[in-house]
Amino acid sequence: MAHALITGGAGFIGSHLAETLLARGDSVTVIDDLSTGSFANIEHLTGNPRFRFAIESITNEVVLDRLASECNVIYHLAAAVGVQLIIQQPVHTIETNVMGTEAVFKAALRYRAKVLVASTSEVYGKSGRVPFAEDDDITLGPTSRNRWAYAATKMVDEFLALAYHREHGLPVVIFRLFNTVGPRQTGRYGMVIPRFVRQALAGEPLTVYGDGSQSRCFCNVSDSVRAIAGLAEAPDAVGRVFNIGSTEEVTILELARRTLALASDGDDNWQQQIRFISYEDAYALGFEDMQRRVPDISRIGQTIGWSPLIPLDTTLQQVIDFVK
Secondary structure, eight states: OOEEEEETTTSHHHHHHHHHHTTTTOOEEEEEOOOSGGGGGGGEEEEESEEEEEETTTOOHHHHHHHEEEETTTEEHHHHHHHHHHHHHHHHHHHHHHHHHHHHHHHHHTTTOEEEEEEEGGBBBOOOOOBBOOOOBBBOOOOGGGGGGGHHHHHHHHHHHHHHHHHHHHOOEEEEEEOOTTTTTTTTTTTTHHHHHHHHTTOOOHHHHEOOOEEEHHHHHHHHHHHHHHHTTTTGGGEEEEEEOOOEEHHHHHHHHHHHHHTSOSSGGGGGGGEEEHHHHHHHHTTTOOOOOOBOOOHHHHHHOOOOOHHHHHHHHHHHHHHO
């Protein structure tokens, strides 16, 4: 049994990970400043004697040090997330994602805790090589566009993690998440599926950015946390980078249609319920988006035998039921 510390553990993914680790017998401590997470996500866990929490920022070195001293594995999920938040608060994004991660590594090194670092498919930038493999070259846009700040900060996190591993022997594992979705995810910062579901259930038009031809692969959070927990127990994963995502590709327009069909019991008039918005109106002038984002998951499959099991329509139905 492990004693795990989850930074950002009151967030969407962190709270599901806490449930998974507790279910397998681990002790779990969560630290979260609730800037994007919610205490409601972990409130149901507070009666478990193997669960503790601290409402605090990971930049509080005293609190982070105490919590790190009591654990043997850290799941570092705390970050500024969501395209909308990144566009609106670039300073917060950069400081949180870089300085917060540095604080976690320093604390982990003092107590020789294993660290699993959450990264993102955003680091692949504008690459046209699909599917994305972990060692592919990366192309980002110019620094004058805030859109790329998130990707750059997560790349710095990855560089720093591997540097701590090579220079100090810190056991680290990096995982890049591709559009993880499911119950408890909020659409507040630009996440598309909870936004679509809330609009559909409210009888509002679904807002599709651009022409909707851009495609993504959405992975159920239960599949994602199963992969993260598996990587923590795999000795061969240390010092390496892994994609975690589904390979079921869907355009955003098709996603809107499927959401409407499930939310409205098969209404065929879905075209009348979709409103197209330009990227400039949705975000900012000159905003760039990737046309396709598909992961190569062969490395994680070979290392821990993982593959996603839950199809997209099942995930959409779970989110619909949760929002209802």
